Amino acid sequence: MSQQDVMLVAEVEGGTISDSTMELMGAARHLAERTGGDVLAAILGTDGSSHAMRLAGADRILIVDDPLLAGYAPQPFLEALEAIVDRERPRVVVFASSTLGLDLAPSLAAKLQAPCIGNCRAFAIDQNSFKATCSFCAGKLMVEAETEASPTLVNVLPGAFHPAEQDGRGTVESVPVALGAGAICFEEMLPADAGDIDITQQDVLVSVGRGIQQEDNMEVAEELAEALEGALCASRPIVDQGWLPATRQVGKSGMIVKPRLYLALGISGAPEHVEGMAGAELTIAVNTDPEAPIFETADFGIELDVMDFVPELTEALKRKKVAH
Amino acid sequence: MKIVVVLRQVPDLIEPLETNANETALNYEEAGFLVNESDEHALEQALLMAEAGAAEVAVVAFDFGDVETTLFAAAAKGVERIVTIAWDDSDPPLADVATVMLAETLKSLEPDCVLIGCQAHDELEGALGAKLAVALDMPYLGVVRGVECSQDDNVLSAFKEFPGAAKARFSVRLPAVLGILAADQPPRYVPVSRIRAAMKSAQFDEAEAEPIASRTAVRVNRIFLPDKGDGATMLEGSEQEVAEQIADILIEKGVLT
Numbered sequence: 317m318s319q320q321d322v323m324l325v326a327e328v329e330g331g332t333i334s335d336s337t338m339e340l341m342g343a344a345r346h347l348a349e350r351t352g353g354d355v356l357a358a359i360l361g362t363d364g365s366s367h368a369m370r371l372a373g374a375d376r377i378l379i380v381d382d383p384l385l386a387g388y389a390p391q392p393f394l395e396a397l398e399a400i401v402d403r404e405r406p407r408v409v410v411f412a413s414s415t416l417g418l419d420l421a422p423s424l425a426a427k428l429q430a431p432c433i434g435n436c437r438a439f440a441i442d443q444n445s446f447k448a449t450c451s452f453c454a455g456k457l458m459v460e461a462e463t464e465a466s467p468t469l470v471n472v473l474p475g476a477f478h479p480a481e482q483d484g485r486g487t488v489e490s491v492p493v494a495l496g497a498g499a500i501c502f503e504e505m506l507p508a509d510a511g512d513i514d515i516t517q518q519d520v521l522v523s524v525g526r527g528i529q530q531e532d533n534m535e536v537a538e539e540l541a542e543a544l545e546g547a548l549c550a551s552r553p554i555v556d557q558g559w560l561p562a563t564r565q566v567g568k569s570g571m572i573v574k575p576r577l578y579l580a581l582g583i584s585g586a587p588e589h590v591e592g593m594a595g596a597e598l599t600i601a602v603n604t605d606p607e608a609p610i611f612e613t614a615d616f617g618i619e620l621d622v623m624d625f626v627p628e629l630t631e632a633l634k635r636k637k638v639a640h
Numbered sequence: 641m642k643i644v645v646v647l648r649q650v651p652d653l654i655e656p657l658e659t660n661a662n663e664t665a666l667n668y669e670e671a672g673f674l675v676n677e678s679d680e681h682a683l684e685q686a687l688l689m690a691e692a693g694a695a696e697v698a699v700v701a702f703d704f705g706d707v708e709t710t711l712f713a714a715a716a717k718g719v720e721r722i723v724t725i726a727w728d729d730s731d732p733p734l735a736d737v738a739t740v741m742l743a744e745t746l747k748s749l750e751p752d753c754v755l756i757g758c759q760a761h762d763e764l765e766g767a768l769g770a771k772l773a774v775a776l777d778m779p780y781l782g783v784v785r786g787v788e789c790s791q792d793d794n795v796l797s798a799f800k801e802f803p804g805a806a807k808a809r810f811s812v813r814l815p816a817v818l819g820i821l822a823a824d825q826p827p828r829y830v831p832v833s834r835i836r837a838a839m840k841s842a843q844f845d846e847a848e849a850e851p852i853a854s855r856t857a858v859r860v861n862r863i864f865l866p867d868k869g870d871g872a873t874m875l876e877g878s879e880q881e882v883a884e885q886i887a888d889i890l891i892e893k894g895v896l897t
Binding site: 425451459505571 | 800
C-alpha cells in the first residue's frame with residue numbers, strides 16, 4: 317500500500333475483461349511510472365480470479381467476489397470500491413467512460429468527498445499535483461484541470477491510452493467486504509432487438525447526425541446508402557428522436573463498427589461517437605462547421621450543407637458506376 | 641408519486657465558443673444557451689410517467705442563461721410546479737455549488753424521484769445527478785433509457801443502456817435519483833401558442849437556497865482549442881465538383897465498383 321499507487325476499476329463485458337479496461341491499465345501504468353507506486357486492478361464480480369490472467373499487467377489484483385456483484389447494482393459496487401480505496405489509499409483511481417464508470421466515478425467521489433474529473437484524454441503527475449487534459453463541450457474545446465487532492469477519481473476516454481501489455485506478475489488478493497443489496501437491483505439484461513441488419517458487418521456505412529435536421533431528410537441519406545450498396549446508421553441524437561432503431565446507433569453505447577467506408581453526414585464527432593467508428597478504413601465527413609471535431613478523425617472533410625451536397629454525391633456515384 | 645426534474649442551461653455549441661481573457665473559463669456573457677439535451681429527455685420521461693397516471697411533475701432550475709424560455713416551454717408541456725434558484729453571476733454555478741444548492745431545494749420539495757440528464761457537455765467533474773444522489777442520501781442509476789411505473793407506487797423499472805444496443809432492467813425502490821440519457825419517446829413538440837399562453841399564466845416559485853462559495857479541489861488552468869493534428873484533407877469546390885472528387889476517391893480505393 318502506498319499513497320502513490322494508481323488503481324483501475326476493471327469491467328467485464330460478455331464474460332471477459334473489456335478492451336477499455338486494458339486501456340485503463342495503460343493509463344494507470346503511465347501514472348504509476350511517474351509516481352513510483354504500484355498499479356492496482358480492482359475487479360468486482362462473482363469469479364474475479366478467472367479474470368486475473370488478463371489483469372496480470374497490474375502489480376496487485378484486488379478481487380471482491382460476492383453474489384450481490386453478479387450484475388451491476390449501485391450500492392454493492394460502491395461499497396466494495398469504497399472499502400478498497402479506504403484500505404489502499406491510492407493517489408488516483410481510473411474508471412472507463414462507460415455506462416458503469418460514468419455512474420461509479422462521480423458517485424464514489426461524492427461519497428469520499430474527493431475530486432472527480434471526466435472525459436480525460438491525457439495526464440501529468442508529480443509528487444504534488446495531478447493534471448488531466450479533458451475533452452469539453454463535446455470535443456470542441458479542451459480543458460487542463462489540476463488538483464492536489466488524493467485520491468482523485470477520473471473517467472478516461474476510450475482510445476486515450478494504448479492498452480497495456482498483459483504480461484506481468486500481478487499478485488492476486490481477495491478483499492473481504494460486507495455488502496448490502498441496496499434499493500436498485502439488477503433484474504435482467506435485454507439484448508438488442510433482433511431482425512434489423514447488423515451494421516457491424518457492413519462494408520459501407522452512411523451515418524447521419526443532427527445536421528440532417530429533420531426526419532424527412534433521412535430519405536436523401538437512404539438514397540446515398542443505396543447508391544453505395546451500404547447501410548444507414550446514425551449518431552445517438554437520431555436514435556433518441558426515434559428516426560432509426562437503437563441497433564443502428566454507432567458509438568460508445570451503440571455499435572462499434574469497422575467498415576471500409578464511413579460517410580459521416582452532419583455528425584459533429586463527439587468522443588462517444590468517435591469511439592464507435594474510429595476503426596473505419598476510410599472516413600469522409602460532411603459538416604458545415606469547420607471546427608467540428610469529426611474533421612480531426614476523418615480522412616477527407618467537406619464543409620458543405622448535407623442537404624445540398626448529398627443529392628449531388630448520389631447522382632455522381634450513379635453516373636460513375638455506369639461509366640466504370 | 642412526486643417527480644422533480646432538474647433542468648440546466650448549457651452553451652449552444654452551434655455558436656462560436658469564446659474563453660475569458662485568462663483562458664480559464666468560457667466567456668458565458670458571449671455564449672448562447674439552450675436546455676441541456678438529456679435534461680429535456682428527463683422532463684419528457686417525467687411527463688410520460690405522469691400521463692401513465694402515476695406522478696405529479698415539478699422542475700427546478702437555476703435562474704441562468706435562457707432559462708425562462710425553457711421553463712415556459714416546460715409549463716406549456718404540463719409541468720405543475722416550477723421552482724427557480726436565484727443566480728446572479730454570469731458564469732453558471734460550479735459543480736459543488738450546484739450540488740449543494742440543488743440538494744437543499746430538492747429536499748424542500750420532498751421528491752419520490754429526481755430525474756436529471758445523465759450528462760451535460762459543459763460538465764467537467766462528472767455527472768451532477770450522481771453527486772446530488774449522495775447529497776440527498778438516495779441511490780443513483782445513470783445512463784437510463786426509459787422508465788416504467790409499476791403497480792407498487794414505491795417501485796419503478798429503469799432501463800440502463802449497455803454497449804451493443806443492449807439494455808438492462810433494474811428495479812428501483814424509491815426515493816431515487818435517475819440520470820436520464822433518453823426518454824421512452826423524443827421530447828414532445830409544444831406549439832408556440834401554448835408557450836405564449838404559459839408566459840401569461842405560469843408562476844415561478846423562488847427557492848430559498850443561498851449561494852455558497854465553491855470549495856472544489858479541481859481548478860481549471862486553461863481552456864483551449866484541441867490540437868488539430870493532421871486532420872482531414874479538406875475537399876473544396878462546388879457541391880458538384882466535390883461530389884465528383886469523392887466518387888473518384890471511392891473508385892480509387894475500390895469502394896465503388
